[in-house]
Amino acid sequence: MISFIIRRIGYGIVVLVLVVLIISSIIFLAPVDPAQLTFGQRADIETMEAKKADLGLDQPLYVQLGMYLRDVSPIAVLKDTPENLAKYSYLKLIPLGQKVLVVKWPYLRESFQTGRRVSDVLREAIPLTLILALSSILLATLIGITLGVIAALKQHSIFDNIAMVVSVMGFSLPSYVAAMILALVFGFFLYNYTGLNVQGSLIVLDDFGDKKYVWKNLLLPTIALGIRPVAIITQLTRSAMLDVLSSDYIRTAKAKGLSEKKVIFKHALRNAMNPVATAISGWFAALLAGAFFVENVFNYQGLGLVTVNALLTFDIPLVLGAVLFTAAIFVLINILVDVLYAFLDPRVSVGA
Amino acid sequence: MSEKLLEVKNLKTVFATEDGTVVAVNDISFSLNRGETLGIVGESGSGKSVTSLSIIRLIANPPGKIVSGEIIYYPKDKPPVDLLKIPEKDMQKYRGNDIAMIFQEPMTSLNPVFKCGDQVAEAILLHQHKNKKQAKEQTIALFEKVKLANPGRVFDSYPHQISGGQKQRVMIAMALSCNPDILIADEPTTALDVTVQKTILDLLNELQEEMDAAQIFITHDLGVVAEIADHVIVMFKGKIVESGTVHEIFTKPKHPYTKGLLACRPNLERKVKHLPTVSDFMDFTQNKNGEFDITAKSTPFIENAGNEFTKEEIKARYDFLYQQTPMLKVENLSTRFPMKKNLFGKPTQYLHAVDDVSFVVFPGETLGLVGESGCGKTTLGRSILRLATPFKGKVIFEGKDLLQLSNQEMRALRKDIQIIFQDPYSSLNPRMTIGNAIMEPMEVHKIHSSTKERKEKVIELLETVNLSADHFGRYPHEFSGGQRQRICIARALSLNPRFLICDESVSALDVSVQAQVLNLLTELRAKFNFTYIFISHDLSVVKHICDRMIVMNKGKVEEIGYAEEIYQHPQKEYTKRLIASIPKGLKGNKRNV
Numbered sequence: 001m002i003s004f005i006i007r008r009i010g011y012g013i014v015v016l017v018l019v020v021l022i023i024s025s026i027i028f029l030a031p032v033d034p035a036q037l038t039f040g041q042r043a044d045i046e047t048m049e050a051k052k053a054d055l056g057l058d059q060p061l062y063v064q065l066g067m068y069l070r071d072v073s074p075i076a077v078l079k080d081t082p083e084n085l086a087k088y089s090y091l092k093l094i095p096l097g098q099k100v101l102v103v104k105w106p107y108l109r110e111s112f113q114t115g116r117r118v119s120d121v122l123r124e125a126i127p128l129t130l131i132l133a134l135s136s137i138l139l140a141t142l143i144g145i146t147l148g149v150i151a152a153l154k155q156h157s158i159f160d161n162i163a164m165v166v167s168v169m170g171f172s173l174p175s176y177v178a179a180m181i182l183a184l185v186f187g188f189f190l191y192n193y194t195g196l197n198v199q200g201s202l203i204v205l206d207d208f209g210d211k212k213y214v215w216k217n218l219l220l221p222t223i224a225l226g227i228r229p230v231a232i233i234t235q236l237t238r239s240a241m242l243d244v245l246s247s248d249y250i251r252t253a254k255a256k257g258l259s260e261k262k263v264i265f266k267h268a269l270r271n272a273m274n275p276v277a278t279a280i281s282g283w284f285a286a287l288l289a290g291a292f293f294v295e296n297v298f299n300y301q302g303l304g305l306v307t308v309n310a311l312l313t314f315d316i317p318l319v320l321g322a323v324l325f326t327a328a329i330f331v332l333i334n335i336l337v338d339v340l341y342a343f344l345d346p347r348v349s350v351g352a
Numbered sequence: 353m354s355e356k357l358l359e360v361k362n363l364k365t366v367f368a369t370e371d372g373t374v375v376a377v378n379d380i381s382f383s384l385n386r387g388e389t390l391g392i393v394g395e396s397g398s399g400k401s402v403t404s405l406s407i408i409r410l411i412a413n414p415p416g417k418i419v420s421g422e423i424i425y426y427p428k429d430k431p432p433v434d435l436l437k438i439p440e441k442d443m444q445k446y447r448g449n450d451i452a453m454i455f456q457e458p459m460t461s462l463n464p465v466f467k468c469g470d471q472v473a474e475a476i477l478l479h480q481h482k483n484k485k486q487a488k489e490q491t492i493a494l495f496e497k498v499k500l501a502n503p504g505r506v507f508d509s510y511p512h513q514i515s516g517g518q519k520q521r522v523m524i525a526m527a528l529s530c531n532p533d534i535l536i537a538d539e540p541t542t543a544l545d546v547t548v549q550k551t552i553l554d555l556l557n558e559l560q561e562e563m564d565a566a567q568i569f570i571t572h573d574l575g576v577v578a579e580i581a582d583h584v585i586v587m588f589k590g591k592i593v594e595s596g597t598v599h600e601i602f603t604k605p606k607h608p609y610t611k612g613l614l615a616c617r618p619n620l621e622r623k624v625k626h627l628p629t630v631s632d633f634m635d636f637t638q639n640k641n642g643e644f645d646i647t648a649k650s651t652p653f654i655e656n657a658g659n660e661f662t663k664e665e666i667k668a669r670y671d672f673l674y675q676q677t678p679m680l681k682v683e684n685l686s687t688r689f690p691m692k693k694n695l696f697g698k699p700t701q702y703l704h705a706v707d708d709v710s711f712v713v714f715p716g717e718t719l720g721l722v723g724e725s726g727c728g729k730t731t732l733g734r735s736i737l738r739l740a741t742p743f744k745g746k747v748i749f750e751g752k753d754l755l756q757l758s759n760q761e762m763r764a765l766r767k768d769i770q771i772i773f774q775d776p777y778s779s780l781n782p783r784m785t786i787g788n789a790i791m792e793p794m795e796v797h798k799i800h801s802s803t804k805e806r807k808e809k810v811i812e813l814l815e816t817v818n819l820s821a822d823h824f825g826r827y828p829h830e831f832s833g834g835q836r837q838r839i840c841i842a843r844a845l846s847l848n849p850r851f852l853i854c855d856e857s858v859s860a861l862d863v864s865v866q867a868q869v870l871n872l873l874t875e876l877r878a879k880f881n882f883t884y885i886f887i888s889h890d891l892s893v894v895k896h897i898c899d900r901m902i903v904m905n906k907g908k909v910e911e912i913g914y915a916e917e918i919y920q921h922p923q924k925e926y927t928k929r930l931i932a933s934i935p936k937g938l939k940g941n942k943r944n945v
Contacts, residue, residue: 003694246412248460254410255455256475256526257448260440270465346510347464 005335012331017069019327020320024068027316028061072106072324108321113313118321121306126325128202129295129302133287136222140229141280147230148237148276149269155242163234170231176293179224183297186220196220199299221298225291229283236279240272247271273344281337288333289326356426357533357566358384358407363421365399365406368414376402376416378590378643384534389560389567391581391598393574393613395862396833399590400570401456404536407568408451409435409443425450427533449479452527456539458519462511468519469495469507472526479530494525498555516725517548521555528559536568541576545724545889550933553580572862574613575935578602586610589636589644602938608634608648616867618896620919620934623661627871627896630864670914673899678712679851679883680736685709685745687728687735705731706742707907713851718877718884720898720915722891722930728907729887733853736885737771738762749851767797767847774856776836780828787824790814790843797847813842817872834865838872845876853885858893870897891934895919903927 052058056067070076071088078084080092080100090102108118147167151160187198200217244250245268253267288303295304303322310318341348365377377399384390394400405411406418423435427450435443455461462471472494473487482490488507495503498521511519520540527535537556541549557580560567571577577584577598584601586594586609594607605611612630636646687706690699705728713719721729734740736747738754747754749769754762773779780789790810791803800806811821817838828836837857844852854873858866874897876882888894894901895915903911903918903926910924922928 007697248455248457249463251410252455252461252471252523252526253463255408255447255453257444257446257478258474259444267463267466271463345465347512 005339008335008338012328012335015331016324016327020069020072020324021065023323024065024320025061027319028064030314030316068109068320071109074106075101075103077101106324108324109317111310111315111318113310113315113318118317121318122303122321122325125301125303125306128300129288129291129304131202132218132221132225132291132295132300132302133284135218136225137229137280137284137287139222140226140233140283143226144230144233145237145276147234149241149264151234151238152241152245153264160238164238167231167234170227171235173227174293175224175228175291176297178227179221179294179297182220182224199297201299201301203301217298217300221291221294221300224294224297225287229280229287232279232283233276236276237272240275241268244268244271270344274341277337277340277344281333281340285330285333288329355386356383357386358426359422359424360403360407361422361424363403363406363418363423365402365411365416365418367416375590377406379421380587380590380592382585382592382595384566384568386533386564386566387560388583389569389581391577391584392568392570392587393572393577393584394587395572395613395864397589398587400587401538402590403587404453404538404568404570407435407534407536408447408453409440410447410453425534445479448475448527448532449530450532451534451536452530452532454520454523454527454535454537454540457543458516458523459543461523462519464511466510467507468509468511468514468522472522472529475526475529491525491529494529495522497528497559498522498525499551500525515548516544517552520544520548520552524552524555524559528563531563532565534566534568536570538570539572540569542571542573546891547724547929547933549576550935553935556580573935574602574617574863575937578937579935579940581941586613588646591644593646598938598941608646612864616864618867618870618892620892620895623666623896623916624659625661625874626659627867629867629871631868666916670899673714673717676714676716679715679750680713681746681748682712682736683710683746683748685732685735685742685747687731687740687742704907705740706735708745709904709907709909710745711902711909711912713883713885715850715883716877716881717900718886718898720894720901721885721887721904722889722894722901723904723910724889724930726906727904729904730855731907732904733771733855733885733887737766737769737853739771764797767793767799768849769851769853770844770847770849771853771855772837772840772844772857775860776833776840777828777860779840780836782828785825785827786831786839787814789828790839790846793843794846799847809846810842813845816845816876817842818868832865833861834868837861837865837869841869841872841876849882851883851885853887855887856889857886859888859890866893873897891919891930903930 056064059067070078075093076088076090077096077099078088078090079098080095084090088102088104088107090104092100092102094101105119108122110117111121114121147163151163154160183198186194187196191198196216196219197214200214202213202215202217203211204214204217206212245264250263250268253263258267291302292304292308294300295302296308299305303325307319307322309315310322359381360383361381362379363377363381364375364379367374367376380399380403382390392400392403402411402416407423409418411418418436421436424432425435425446426432435446462468469488469491472491473484476482476487476490477484480487492503492507495506500506500518500521506514506518506522511522514522524540540556541552544552553576556567556569569577569580581598584596584598585592586601586607588609594601594605594610601610602614605614609630612628612633615628615633616630618627632649634646634648636644639645685706686704686708688702688704690701691703692699692701694700707728709728709732711719721732723729731740735742736754742755745755749765752765754765757765780786784792787807787810790813791806794800794806794809800809807824810824814821814823819835819838819842823831828839831839837860840857857873858869861869870893873884873886877884884897886894886898898915900913901915901918902909903924905926910926911918911922918927919931922931
């Protein structure tokens with residue numbers, strides 16, 4: 001088990017390094033001048049050149065990539081200078097002559113646009129996205145599993161047929177279309193009844209500049225994001241339940257004299273959860289990566305909106321930071337799901 | 353007189369299929385007394401399992417439905433009850449409590465995500481007023497009763513952590529947990545090795561004597577039923593064709609179907625040239641009402657002395673076979689599979705499936721390979737063909753070491769050596785007509801120049817395996833299991849091989865169909881001088897068809913020699929145990945005879 005997790009983390013690191021190399025080489029090759037982006041039109045040549053040297057933009061591409069990798073790696077060899085200490089806030093491990101081996105948090109550099117540290121920008125956006133992702137995946141799981149179980153138990157009934165047609169429709173509905181329809185109907189036409197806003201983030205600044213939580217702003221984005229996962233979870237639960245219900249051990253459970261309810265909820269449901277868990281975790285990771293369109297439609301200040309805005313303004317460090325975070329989330333959730341399988345199904349031996 | 357426990361009257365169960373309603377159980381009646389074991393015998397499709405599931409009302413609905421009849425249960429000190437007339441809620445009180453069931457597939461009959469002990473304790477908690485601690489104690493006592501070694505550990509094991517035989521013991525413990533009046537065992541030993549089967553049958557016999565209950569024992573295996581039953585019902589296509597005491601059925605069978613079933617099992621005591629089949633005893637046709645009309649046939653050749661091999665005939669064959677130079681030499685062959693891997697994915701522990709095995713095969717002979725599941729016989733067959741990769745040893749086929757050949761050379765040689773697999777259901781592509789399936793290998797190996805010639809060859813092959821030309825354009829699902837296996841044989845023959853490996857090729861078939869396929873293999877051997885390696889777990893089948901046999905155990909060769917020789921004078925302990933485990937028929941029945 002432990003060696004399995006170590007191996008998976010190893011693979012994960014390889015994946016992350018590849019992600020950094022591929023994304024950053026695309027972006028570093030883009031025809032923009034970050035120095036100019038940072039200072040706008042008014043800077044003089046010397047300042048621009050100094051900034052370029054600071055960012056390593058006068059170096060060849062592979063050196064730039066190496067520098068970025070050094071910045072994001074949690075273990076690195078650095079010159080032990082006060083500037084570096086302020087920049088990376090590292091912990092010294094082993095001194096190596098002039099340089100020193102250190103551990104540190106990944107340093108994601110500073111935004112070209114605002115000059116703020118990327119990690120600070122992300123730290124503000126991620127909790128908002130996390131809450132949104134959690135609430136929509138919870139909603140989707142609850143509704144999806146319930147509908148799927150009922151549809152499986154009443155296979156070929158009217159309920160089953162309607163649930164299947166609706167879920168295919170739900171799955172075919174792009175989330176940004178759903179978002180716009182929801183915003184328009186419930187936030188605009190029916191505003192007098194619902195009191196919901198067309199746009200708005202979870203945290204807004206009030207007139208005095210204080211942060212205020214507006215929980216009702218979570219509702220529409222949650223629904224918009226939840227529609228497709230609900231559809232797929234319903235379908236998967238239904239087919240897995242049908243599979244399990246026709247298995248021999250369900251017949252054994254019935255032959256014991258167990259009631260229908262116990263057979264379904266104790267013996268069948270747990271066995272049907274494996275494919276559903278895969279789908280839920282996949283969607284959750286995708287939602288955490290930022291719901292680009294939906295956050296954009298609702299102007300919800302999460303990771304998706306931050307990433308989209310960064311792309312529009314060529315804010316390269318911010319884009320890289322967001323992509324790296326997304327990739328890390330995927331790797332992490334995949335490892336967690338593999339461990340979860342072992343708990344769901346004792347036959348899964350993660351050692352192999 | 354004995355006390356009546358269960359009475360089935362005019363039971364009729366139907367299934368809705370795409371082609372209309374199929375009557376699975378057609379108007380059958382029987383009764384069961386306390387202390388009795390009733391055997392229900394029949395082949396697949398006879399309705400024996402549907403009968404048992406109807407009694408406990410576990411027919412999946414839809415598509416199945418009990419349309420008429422009565423199933424009357426006579427509980428002790430209570431008025432009789434018709435199980436078909438009570439609501440489902442009341443039925444749940446009888447299931448598991450008064451009527452318990454053991455199923456065919458111990459591998460899949462236990463829920464994989466719960467511990468074995470909890471699954472048994474669940475039944476106790478459900479029907480008896482006990483707390484969890486008492487239920488656990490009772491479960492462990494039951495595990496001791498069904499002779500599970502280390503009951504405490506089994507209690508905490510998940511089903512995948514214990515063997516098939518142990519799982520079936522857990523199932524028996526579960527069935528016995530509430531002291532049922534009636535125990536229904538549906539093919540409880542079919543999926544198990546013969547040595548495990550013996551221990552389970554002994555256990556059921558013992559428990560029967562101990563308990564004041566009745567058993568319904570459902571099986572396709574006449575040898576088993578002769579050993580365990582008091583009364584026997586023979587079913588054919590949903591009807592009871594004959595019933596009587598076990599003695600009557602086995603010594604004086606009246607119905608041609610019963611006679612056919614009894615005759616078509618390969619007999620261990622004599623070696624016949626042509627196995628009788630059910631169709632030698634009777635013909636049947638479906639009439640307008642969907643019922644089957646049976647006409648008996650006279651069967652002269654069975655008693656005909658010429659059908660049995662004489663000692664001289666056998667000796668002459670051996671003298672001819674074994675003065676030749678061997679066709680295939682297997683030397684120190686070993687195949688292993690990684691069991692555990694270290695941090696870097698490098699295997700640290702291996703399962704030695706085939707461990708240093710050497711033998712030779714002579715042209716025209718049939719070499720049997722017997723052993724229990726997991727003994728490595730299938731891996732050995734696959735290793736010879738390089739379908740599994742051996743890590744050591746040589747496989748010399750007519751002077752060439754198959755393991756040294758390049759993939760291209762091997763591909764050219766594959767047409768000389770063909771394999772016929774166990775499961776005729778999954779080894780044919782469902783979307784390919786059988787004609788094309790048989791033609792495909794010829795196209796791959798570029799045998800015959802034109803499609804027309806190949807088609808002619810396919811038709812010739814279909815006729816060789818007793819099918820006809822108009823089967824060419826049909827799909828596999830239109831054929832029965834026996835027909836499909838013959839199609840697989842035709843496909844193997846399409847490349848004119850000289851060497852055939854039959855991997856459990858008749859194991860999945862009903863006994864009467866098995867007899868047909870065995871006869872076909874024997875005929876082909878005489879016609880084309882084929883050499884066979886015949887892999888099977890069934891010693892009587894191997895003894896019937898093989899000249900020599902190899903007994904395998906744990907990847908190693910235990911014994912090798914003439915089939916009769918090994919059967920009559922086994923040298924090794926393992927072989928002796930294997931032979932002793934074969935059901936003895938009436939001789940083995942401790943209760944009645």
